[in-house]
Amino acid sequence: MPREPSTPRTDTEETRRAILRAAERLFMEQGYRAVTTRQVAEASGVKQPALYYHFPDKETLFLEVLREHTLATRAAIERIAARHTESLPERLRQVIRYLRHSQQPNMAIYQQELRHEISPQGRVQASEMFRTCIVAPITAIFEEGVQSGVLRPPAASDWQPRMATFLLLSATANLATQGGHSTEPIWTSDGDPAATIAQMLIYGLVARPSGSQI
Amino acid sequence: MPREPSTPRTDTEETRRAILRAAERLFMEQGYRAVTTRQVAEASGVKQPALYYHFPDKETLFLEVLREHTLATRAAIERIAARHTESLPERLRQVIRYLRHSQQPNMAIYQQELRHEISPQGRVQASEMFRTCIVAPITAIFEEGVQSGVLRPPAASDWQPRMATFLLLSATANLATQGGHSTEPIWTSDGDPAATIAQMLIYGLVARPSGSQI
DNA sequence: CCTACCGATCGGTAGG
DNA sequence: CCTACCGATCGGTAGG
Numbered sequence: 001m002p003r004e005p006s007t008p009r010t011d012t013e014e015t016r017r018a019i020l021r022a023a024e025r026l027f028m029e030q031g032y033r034a035v036t037t038r039q040v041a042e043a044s045g046v047k048q049p050a051l052y053y054h055f056p057d058k059e060t061l062f063l064e065v066l067r068e069h070t071l072a073t074r075a076a077i078e079r080i081a082a083r084h085t086e087s088l089p090e091r092l093r094q095v096i097r098y099l100r101h102s103q104q105p106n107m108a109i110y111q112q113e114l115r116h117e118i119s120p121q122g123r124v125q126a127s128e129m130f131r132t133c134i135v136a137p138i139t140a141i142f143e144e145g146v147q148s149g150v151l152r153p154p155a156a157s158d159w160q161p162r163m164a165t166f167l168l169l170s171a172t173a174n175l176a177t178q179g180g181h182s183t184e185p186i187w188t189s190d191g192d193p194a195a196t197i198a199q200m201l202i203y204g205l206v207a208r209p210s211g212s213q214i
Numbered sequence: 215m216p217r218e219p220s221t222p223r224t225d226t227e228e229t230r231r232a233i234l235r236a237a238e239r240l241f242m243e244q245g246y247r248a249v250t251t252r253q254v255a256e257a258s259g260v261k262q263p264a265l266y267y268h269f270p271d272k273e274t275l276f277l278e279v280l281r282e283h284t285l286a287t288r289a290a291i292e293r294i295a296a297r298h299t300e301s302l303p304e305r306l307r308q309v310i311r312y313l314r315h316s317q318q319p320n321m322a323i324y325q326q327e328l329r330h331e332i333s334p335q336g337r338v339q340a341s342e343m344f345r346t347c348i349v350a351p352i353t354a355i356f357e358e359g360v361q362s363g364v365l366r367p368p369a370a371s372d373w374q375p376r377m378a379t380f381l382l383l384s385a386t387a388n389l390a391t392q393g394g395h396s397t398e399p400i401w402t403s404d405g406d407p408a409a410t411i412a413q414m415l416i417y418g419l420v421a422r423p424s425g426s427q428i
Numbered sequence: 429c430c431t432a433c434c435g436a437t438c439g440g441t442a443g444g
Numbered sequence: 445c446c447t448a449c450c451g452a453t454c455g456g457t458a459g460g
Contacts (some may be wrong), residue, residue: 015429033247034330037455049457050429058455106326116248131400157405159414166401167414170384186345187380191371200373200381203417229445251439263441264445272439430460437454444446 016054019044024065028103031110032062033117059122066105066126073104074133081141088145089202092168095138096194099172104134106173138165151202164201171197230268233258238279242317246276246324247331273336280319280340287318288347295355302359303416306382309352310408313386318348320387352379365416378415385411 022043026035037058041048055061080094114123142161145151154160175193187193236257240249251272255262269275294308328337356375359365368374389407401407 012429030330031326034327036453038453047430048455049431052456053429112245112320113248116244127400135400157409157413159410159417162401163407163410163414166388167381167385167411170388171381174380174384174387186341186349187376193377195371196373196377197381199371200377201414203373226445250437252437261446262439263447266440267445432458434457435455438452439450441450442448 012054015044015046015050019046019051019054019061020065020068023061024069027062027065028069028105031105032113059118062118063122063125067129069102069104070129070133073099073102074137076102077134077137081137081144088141088148088150089198091141092201093192093194093198095141096168096172096175096197097192099169100176100194103176104173106176134169135162135165138168168197168201226268229258229260229264233260233265233268233275234279234282237275238283241276241279242283242319245319246327273332276332277336277339281343283316283318284343284347287313287316288351290316291348291351295351295358302355302362302364303412305355306415307406307408307412309355310382310386310389310411311406313383314390314408317390318387320390348383349376349379352382382411382415 019040023035023040026039026043037051038048040061041051044051051058051061055064076098077095080091080098083091083094086094110126114126118126139161142151142164146153146161172194175197233254237249237254240253240257251265252262254275255265258265265272265275269278290312291309294305294312297305297308300308324340328340332340353375356365356378360367360375386408389411
C-alpha cells in the first residue's frame, strides 16, 4: 500500500525506522528470544501492538533488522578490503575491529538460537545473508592474499580461505560478547585484541615465515 | 538431610541422576532459556513439579549440570595434556576433537545468555568453573609448548598462551554448534576440522616455521 | 496507531 | 513424588 506522493510518508515511515533502530540495538545485544516485543516498542516510543501495524510479526521484524545490519556490514568489509595500499594483515585487523564494534551477531549465538526460535524459511534467509555478505567478502581477502603470494598456498589438510574466515569470525564474535559487561573478562589482552588475533592468524599463513615481526 | 544407611538411596538418587542426565543433554543442545522445566521432567520420566523436590529451582539445576559437565571436561583435557609421547599439535587436535563432541557449551552462547537469565552469583560461579577447568588446562598446554621450544616465545603485541586458548575455544565452540543439524553447514571442510584448526593455530606459533608439513 | 484483551506457556507452590 | 493450580509474561488480535 504505497502512500500518495503529497504525504511525504513522514510519521509512519519515521516510526518504522525508529522501531528498526531500537530493535537492532536490542536484538544484537541480547539475541532474538530474550528481546520482547514490548521492549522494542518501549524503546521506539510506541505501544506494543503498534509494532504489528508496521511488521506482520516478531520474526519478520527480526529478519528485516538482520538484513539491514548485514548489508551494512558487507559494505564496510568491502570498503576495507579495497584498500590495496594497506597490507593484508592491516586490513584483516580493520575487519576484525569493525566486526567487533558493530556487534555483528555471533554465528554461534544465532545458529544455536535460530534453530529453535525461527521458522525454517527464516533460517535459510539468515544463513544466506550471512554467507553472501559476511563470509564471502572476508574469504575473498584471504584468497587475494594467496594469489598475491603473501599467504602460503592452501592444501587439503592444511588450511583453506574459508576455514580462515571461520576462525576469524569465531574469534571476533566471542570478542564482541566479551565487551566490557558485568563479569570480569576472562581474556584481557594488553594491547588491541584485533591486532593480536590478526597476528596469530597471519603467522599461521605466511608463505615465508621469517621470525620477524610485522 | 542424609538418608539412613539401610536405605541405599536407590530410587530418589537414581531419579536425581536421571534428571541431571536429561538436563545435561537438553541444556547443552539448546541453551538455558530454550529448555523448559517441563521438557527436562518429561525426558527424565517424572512430572514437572518433581524437579523441585530434587533441586530448589531451574538455575540451581543448570549450574549443577554445568559443574558436572565442566569437571568431566577438565579431566579429559588433563588426560590428553599428559600424553607427552604425542606431539603438541596432536594433543591440541585431540583436545579440539573432545570439546567438539562433548558439546562443551560455547563461551559466547552462555556468556550472552547467562548475562540476562542467570543471577550474578550464578554467573560468577559459571565463569570460575570455566576459567579453572577449561581455560587453565588448555593454556597450560600452550605454555608447555613455549617452554619446550616448540612454540615461539610470546611477545606483548604478538601472541599469548591465553589468547591462543581463546582462539582455540572460539573455533571449537562454533564447530560444535555447526554439528550436522538442519541448515546446511557453511564451512564443510574436507578432512577433520579439528586437524585443520590445530594446523592453522600451530603454524601461527611455530618457533622455526619451515615451510614443511607436520 | 491506541486500549483492551486472549490463549499459551513459563517457573514455581500448595497440599497431600 | 503427584494433582491441581497460580501469577507473570509472552506473541499476537479485535475493534476502533
